[in-house]
Amino acid sequence: MSKSQLTAFLAQVEADPALKLRVEAATDLNAVVVIGQESGHLFSAATLARHQRG
Numbered sequence: 001m002s003k004s005q006l007t008a009f010l011a012q013v014e015a016d017p018a019l020k021l022r023v024e025a026a027t028d029l030n031a032v033v034v035i036g037q038e039s040g041h042l043f044s045a046a047t048l049a050r051h052q053r054g
Contacts, residue, residue: 002043006051009041 013020019039026032029045036043 002047005041006043006047009036012039
């Protein structure tokens with residue numbers, strides 16, 4: 001579920017310029033997780049890190 005939540009969040013980020021700016025300004029993975037939670041998406045920093053590594 002966490003991976004699907006992350007995928008949905010990343011799609012939302014691409015569609016929303018203001019949200020994209022917030023994510024780009026985030027200082028670490030935990031900050032991105034908080035932004036995701038505020039947008040209604042639940043995923044972990046570990047899931048985000050795995051996604052970034054490919």
